[in-house]
Amino acid sequence: MTTSGAATLPVAPVRLREDDTMAVETVGPLTRTDFVRYAGASGDFNPIHHDELLAQNAGMPSVFGMGMLHAGILGTRLARWVGPENIRTYSVRFTGQVWPDDELTFSGRVARIERDGGDALAHIELGVASQRGEEVLSAQATVLVES
């Protein structure tokens, strides 16, 4: 599932309230080709993400996805919600592995709104979960929103 080519991104800060949620999106099932495509796009050629024999020799059941792949997918969904240039900080913690055939669900919620001088900042909590119900990434962002 991908977004439409006609979708738009906000330029100006958007209006957000506490407990507002990002549109939930599921991506997958992810394939080894998805990992290889991200390797080529990003420059991360760690063979543990594309070389099945090497991964198995290292004790893994198979290759697994780069954390930056789902961190990046989540980042674009956050940007689509709040506008890419309104994001002040974005931080992610990798908490689980992503395997071939995983379907990932991306979500986010406004935890609170704070004043910073004349600006309003939303503190947003985000996460990525697999179809096994496992959280594979947790994230936080601070975002300039409409005052």
Added chain:
Amino acid sequence: MVAHSVEGKELGTVRVPVESSKFAELARALHDDDLVWHDPSAAAAVGFDHVPAQPTATVVVDHWRPDGALGHAAALGLDLTRVLHGEAAWEFLEPIRLGDELTATTTVAGVSSREGKRGGEMTLITLETTFVNQRGNLALRRQDTLIETGPRA
């Protein structure tokens, strides 16, 4: 095991052109086919006077490092079969736009160790990369935490 003495060590500087073909590839790799991420006319149609960068787009810096994404870990003497990416954080200070030329400098911000959950000592290495644009302004500060797990028993 990495010595604490590498704290503050500079791991090199590279120049990174911000290009549309890499932006298009990244958007496709991230399952987001919005043309705004790489096409100036699509960006203009929604009100941008430039093509904006995806939050994690500066990952492309790895293409310009002689040893790629693993170069820093290797340069620090980490055992690459035991290295995990634990955390990443971005602080956005000035928008990064298609056509920018960035200078990225990475330093070792911190080294610490602690007992791992499954026994064995884990080493946490925090790398900080600054991206300065062609106007001389600090546009982005990125931190990465690498974890070297203890040797397998």
